Amino acid sequence: MSDQSSTKTVAFDVVGVSKKYPGVTALDDVSLTGYAGEVLAICGANGAGKSTLARLLAGQEQPTDGSIHIPGWDKPVSGPADAADAGILLMHQEPMIIDDFSVAENVWLRGLSSAGKVRPWGLVPRNRTKATREVLAKVGLQDVSPDRLGRELGPGLRQMLALSRTQVNEHSVLLLDETTASTTEEHFKDVLALVEKERSAGVSVVFVSHRMPEVFSMADRIAVLRNGRLVDVVATRDTTPAEVMTLMIGQAVSAIEAPTTVSAGGAPALTVNALTSGSATDISFSVQPGEVLGIYGLVGSGRSSILRSISGNQSRDSGTVTVSGRVVRAKSPGDAAAQGIAYLTEDRRREGFVKDFTNGENMTLATLKHFSTFGIINRRKENARISELISEYQVKGGPTTYTRTLSGGNQQKVVIAKWLEARPDVVLLDEPTKGIDVGARMNIYQIVRSLADDGKAVVVVTSEAEEALMLCNRILVLKEGRFVGEFTPATSTTDDLIRASLAGETA
Amino acid sequence: MTTTSTASDIKPDARAGFDGRRLGGWAKEQYPLYILILLLIIAGFSTSAFFTTQNLTNLVLQASVIGIVTLAQFIVVLTGGIDISVGSVVGLAGVLAAGLFSGTSVPLAILVAVLTGAAIGAINGWLVAFRGLEAFIVTLGMLALARGLVYAYTEGIPVSPDATDFRAIASSTVLGFPLIGILWLLLAVVIAFLVRRTVFGRRVYASGSNKEAARAAGIPVRSTIFLVYVIAGVLSGFAGFLLASRVGVGTPTAGTGYELNAIAAVVIGGTSLVGGKGRVFGAVVGTLIFAVISNLLVLLNVSTYLQDAFRGALILVAVLLTTIQFSKRKKAKQLT
Numbered sequence: 001m002s003d004q005s006s007t008k009t010v011a012f013d014v015v016g017v018s019k020k021y022p023g024v025t026a027l028d029d030v031s032l033t034g035y036a037g038e039v040l041a042i043c044g045a046n047g048a049g050k051s052t053l054a055r056l057l058a059g060q061e062q063p064t065d066g067s068i069h070i071p072g073w074d075k076p077v078s079g080p081a082d083a084a085d086a087g088i089l090l091m092h093q094e095p096m097i098i099d100d101f102s103v104a105e106n107v108w109l110r111g112l113s114s115a116g117k118v119r120p121w122g123l124v125p126r127n128r129t130k131a132t133r134e135v136l137a138k139v140g141l142q143d144v145s146p147d148r149l150g151r152e153l154g155p156g157l158r159q160m161l162a163l164s165r166t167q168v169n170e171h172s173v174l175l176l177d178e179t180t181a182s183t184t185e186e187h188f189k190d191v192l193a194l195v196e197k198e199r200s201a202g203v204s205v206v207f208v209s210h211r212m213p214e215v216f217s218m219a220d221r222i223a224v225l226r227n228g229r230l231v232d233v234v235a236t237r238d239t240t241p242a243e244v245m246t247l248m249i250g251q252a253v254s255a256i257e258a259p260t261t262v263s264a265g266g267a268p269a270l271t272v273n274a275l276t277s278g279s280a281t282d283i284s285f286s287v288q289p290g291e292v293l294g295i296y297g298l299v300g301s302g303r304s305s306i307l308r309s310i311s312g313n314q315s316r317d318s319g320t321v322t323v324s325g326r327v328v329r330a331k332s333p334g335d336a337a338a339q340g341i342a343y344l345t346e347d348r349r350r351e352g353f354v355k356d357f358t359n360g361e362n363m364t365l366a367t368l369k370h371f372s373t374f375g376i377i378n379r380r381k382e383n384a385r386i387s388e389l390i391s392e393y394q395v396k397g398g399p400t401t402y403t404r405t406l407s408g409g410n411q412q413k414v415v416i417a418k419w420l421e422a423r424p425d426v427v428l429l430d431e432p433t434k435g436i437d438v439g440a441r442m443n444i445y446q447i448v449r450s451l452a453d454d455g456k457a458v459v460v461v462t463s464e465a466e467e468a469l470m471l472c473n474r475i476l477v478l479k480e481g482r483f484v485g486e487f488t489p490a491t492s493t494t495d496d497l498i499r500a501s502l503a504g505e506t507a
Numbered sequence: 508m509t510t511t512s513t514a515s516d517i518k519p520d521a522r523a524g525f526d527g528r529r530l531g532g533w534a535k536e537q538y539p540l541y542i543l544i545l546l547l548i549i550a551g552f553s554t555s556a557f558f559t560t561q562n563l564t565n566l567v568l569q570a571s572v573i574g575i576v577t578l579a580q581f582i583v584v585l586t587g588g589i590d591i592s593v594g595s596v597v598g599l600a601g602v603l604a605a606g607l608f609s610g611t612s613v614p615l616a617i618l619v620a621v622l623t624g625a626a627i628g629a630i631n632g633w634l635v636a637f638r639g640l641e642a643f644i645v646t647l648g649m650l651a652l653a654r655g656l657v658y659a660y661t662e663g664i665p666v667s668p669d670a671t672d673f674r675a676i677a678s679s680t681v682l683g684f685p686l687i688g689i690l691w692l693l694l695a696v697v698i699a700f701l702v703r704r705t706v707f708g709r710r711v712y713a714s715g716s717n718k719e720a721a722r723a724a725g726i727p728v729r730s731t732i733f734l735v736y737v738i739a740g741v742l743s744g745f746a747g748f749l750l751a752s753r754v755g756v757g758t759p760t761a762g763t764g765y766e767l768n769a770i771a772a773v774v775i776g777g778t779s780l781v782g783g784k785g786r787v788f789g790a791v792v793g794t795l796i797f798a799v800i801s802n803l804l805v806l807l808n809v810s811t812y813l814q815d816a817f818r819g820a821l822i823l824v825a826v827l828l829t830t831i832q833f834s835k836r837k838k839a840k841q842l843t
Contacts, residue, residue: 313723334725343723351723356716356783365713366724368706375706418724 008035010071011173011204012057012088017066019052019228026052028228029066034173034204039195041207041219041236045248045465045498048225050208054177057206058090059083070173084110087172091179095162097150104132104146106161110169138197139164140190156187163194174198177208192218210248210298212241212502224248245498267325269457270310270426275319278305281481283319287426287457292448294472295461296497302481303461304346307428311343312336323426337366342424344415346431346461352415353403360386360399362414367421389417393447409440416447427451429460433467445471465494477501538828539776539792546799554806560683562802567688568677570798572597572750573768574691574791577776578698579742580769581790585702586715586732587782588635588642593743593769595653596624597762600747602657605673605757606666613670620748621741627653628740632733650766657759666757677753687749692791694742699787701738711735716783771818772797775825797821 012034019027027049034040044050055061057068059077070077073086083090097106132146139160144153153161159179166174179191195218198205209215215222216236224231224247231247268286275283280302287293297303308314310321312330321328323340330336333343345351353362364371364382371382386399393413397406403414412432419427432448433441448471452458462468468475469489477485477500485500550557576593583590600620607619627649634645660666679686702708710731713721722728751757776793778785800821804814 332725332727333723334727337725345723350717351719354713354717354720354724354783357713361709361712365709365721365726368709372706377704377706377709379704422725 008037009202010034011036011038012071013069014053014057015067015069017053017056017063017068019049019056019061020064025228027056027063027225030225030228030230031066032223032230032233034206036172036204037199037202038220039199039205039207039218041209041215041222042225043210043215043222043244043248044225045210048248049228050210050225051177052228053225054090054175054206054208057173058088058175059086060090084169084171087170088175089166089169089171089173090175091162091166091177093178095155095158097153097158097161099149099151101150102146103136103141103144103148103150103153103161104129106150107132107135107146107164107168110165135164135167138167139194140187160187160190163191166194166198171203173204173206175206175208179207188214210502212244215244216241241503245495245502248498268322269324270459271322272306272310273320273322275306275309275316275321277309277314277316277319278302279481280305280309280478283481283483285476285483287459289425289455289457290452291474292452292458292460292472294468294475295459295478296465296468296475297461297463297478297501299463301478301501303463303478304430305481306478307343307430307459307461310336310426311341311428313343313345337419337422337424340423340425341428342419342422342426343428344412344419344430344432346434348408348411348415348434349404353411353418355402355404357403358400359390359395359397359403359406359414362403363389363417363421366418370421385421389421393417394443407440408434408436409443412436412440412444413447416444420451424456426457426459429458431461431463433462433464441467465497468497469494536777537792539789539796539825542775542825542828543792543796543799546796546803550799550803550806553803556806557803562806564680564685566798566802567685568753569801570794571685571687571691572746572753573765573772573797574794575694575742575746575749576762576765577769577772577790577794578694578787579739579746580766581773581776581778581785581787582698582702582711582735582742583642583739584770584773584778584780585711585782585785586735587718587780588732588735589770589780590631590642590646590736590739591766591770592627592631592646592649592653593739594762594765595650595657596627596740596743597747597750597765598657598759599627599653599660600624600744601751601761602661602666602757602759604748605668605751606660609669611669613672613676616668616670616673616751617745617748620744620751622744624740624742624744624747625737626740628737628743629733631740632736635736636729636732654763661757661759663759665759668751668756674752674755677749687753690749694745695787695791698742702787707731707734712783714782768797768818771822771825775822796825 010033014030014032017027017030018025030049030053042050042053052061056063059079059082062076062078068077070086070088077083077086077088098109101109129146133142136142136144136146141157141160141164144157144161150158150161163179195205195207207215207219219236221233221235222239222244223233224244226248234244266288269289271286273284279300283306285293295303295306305314309316310330312332312335326339328336328339328341330339330341336343349355354365357365360383363386368377371378371385383399389395390399393416395406395413395417396410403411406414429448433444436444448458448460460468460471469492472489475487475489475492475497476483477487477497479501487496487500556562576597579593580590600623603623604616604620608615631645631649634640635642677687681689702711710721710726713724713726714728714731718728747762750761754761772793773785773790774780774793775796776785776789776791778789797818800818801814804817809817
């Protein structure tokens, strides 16, 4: 881009790369060059394709179109062992630490990789305590004993331990995929120092992130992705965080009919007071009957903790929850359901439905008592209701199809039907459109809005600003476990929400 | 797709077509039944001694006790668990039924056997469901513990009950059919009804298939699993009494190795060891397959040592068969 960079040594060259998954184009004709001794940040909103690009660079997946060139490596990089030989080191968002290995064993983990050669007689070198201590010292872990187990370390230390491999393994490209997501401020300084060291050693560092302060404190250039396309590559000194964020967000998708504010006149259906649980701290809010409240925040901001603790899926440290004037302390999801709270999980496959059950069996699972006398199920009554539900929610495949074989959208309809059978006053939805394609989303949105029209209090957790603005009457923005702003769709833009969730500044 | 006005018109048709498909689908999944039929044909042709009233009665008598133990194993496996203590429970329940209160009253003996099974099942269930321990290791411990108690109680000598009618239940027949076999089939029907038609049964399937989803749907997963082990204990205990009744004494070695037979029969019957899938009918057919094979090997004078090897081989073959898809087999045949 700038004249300076063209004189530098090329560390990797991405040429016209596209990556298509069934139904989704994750990356579309991206060309990008990385240089030795430079930190390149890759920024973008959720789903912009940043992690896909990192995975392609690391050779974990192959591009559908285009190619990636690494100087001194004449074939495509495929698989982690190959990547290591080509000099590419990928650091994941979740540090790759083996819990039952000692710190020292984790440092030298690469020694276990046989890079395609199986040599069972190869012995693990012993007595490397001194070398281990030296490596640890280089990443600020001089106080950590090499004999401790991986599982004994906190998230920040784990990430630094993973990063210590940069000192052990030869590499010319270092990929940091949201590596700082789980590190604290304190460890971020160590990461920053490490990146500085790498840069001066002539390594090409690629830093994938959406955290503006971190990007601006270490990157030389910033590549911005939006919906799989490379929007622009800018030099850090020529731009501002606000500019980069505008590039990331782009044009907001036009909303369907804008939700209006629900008057806060009557008694709220759900009141949460000073709730603390997991990463959510001192959370208070209330929802009116007929209102859809959005909770917007990044992954890890404590969004799920709020919903899971209200619905008895997770214990809470303190705080009170009131549903229609009754104080509710749900010990289990069944307890919560009995008291009028339904929670629709983010992890549909694990918690949403039973995998060996048909649509019909899944739909009645939470309300079997409605269809039984003395514990014996009245099949006719059950099947009649199932037929009604199937046509009401337009679930594909009918009552005897296994839910696991359906698309995400249809699975979600089954889960919604199951919970609405319990006739809850409060419906909590955790990422209701996760893994659901655009067409089916509108269907889900309509169902959610009709819930509110029926007078239920609805809370929607989402990591998509557009979805929040399209669906909710009111939006609370969560950052690091605390609410940092309240928005109404009529007077806010996606920009406002993202800004608040990143920087914590109220508009 | 269907509007409410046409739904009532469509229903009868749809139901008729639906039933036909269900029958076809049912037939497609009954490979254990086909194995059994094939075995019966082979048995009929290989020895004339097989299809005789006396031999078939004998076969049913042998199958019934194991059949009830298999039902116990079946319901535990449905939850994704396993109970390898069933054989020892059979042994303990048998000797206690014959020995406690000197075995003077048959109803009392049945009560003792059933309560013994329930108590052991409750301990297993509590450790597995509420303490979160591995079912395999819990019931392995129980296998040794219960068998140890059997030997401690009997000192290795069979226990003779005082009641003169102790053998009555096992030896009586109804219209020429052994009562013990009727009891087995009756219990099979009860368990089938329990798992297929009751809220409890639906909970068992849900807990076995997907614990997290079941819990999230408000199902008391732990108490469901606990109760399953208690039911399994009750069934095994009752089987223990029947075995003692058949033999006439409480034998210390009674029920040894039953866990292997029961697990194999359950698996051959198409129940998934991971839980959440399986039918009682399959477990009954699985039991019969084993009974026919054992019976046939005896009739053909195969050495007792080889009989065990045959049974082991059958387990392996049957399990292998379950991994091969019906359609795939058909395709392979068309190609050759």
